[in-house]
Amino acid sequence: MKRMKKSGFTLLELLVVVIIIGILVTVVVPQFGKVIDRSRETEALNILGSVLTSEYAWYQDPNGGNSTFTTNESNLTFALPTMKYWDRDSITIDTSVTPNTVTVVLKDNGTHGHATAGSHKVTGVINTDGTRTISFTRP
Secondary structure, three states: OOOOOOOOOOHHHHHHHHHHHHHHHHHHHHHHHHHHHHHHHHHHHHHHHHHHHHHHHHHHOOOOOOOOOOOOHHHOOOOOOOOOOEOHHHOEEEOOOOOOEEEEEEEEOOOOOOOOOOOOEEEEEEEOOOOEEEEEEOO
16 A cells, blocks of 8 residues: 655644744844834934924025024925824924024824823924034923
8 A cells, every 4th residue: 555645844843933922023023113103213213303493594684684493484494294193283482491593392292092192292402603502301
């Protein structure tokens, strides 16, 4: 009698494959959250860069004779991109925090894994000499 060769995988081989996939998933999933955070911060830097550059242009405008920063967004010449992580209505421009500086605060919109809107906040400050400081507040 001739034996027929069985084709397929043994139970042990299948278990090894499942364990390897499980290990890979435990390594990849936490990295995904870090990628989202970096994406959020990059978007915030782009938005704040636009606002701070416009503020500095307003301050140095030779035709307008501006010697102060403005809190009125309509005076500024910047177009905000579509925001995925940040709330358009949360942008606040404040000139009263420190003399000769403008502070721009941007808060997140509460999507993408954050239950509370505003739990992430980015603050950008520009001085009359053009130096900038940007800081992130995380929950």
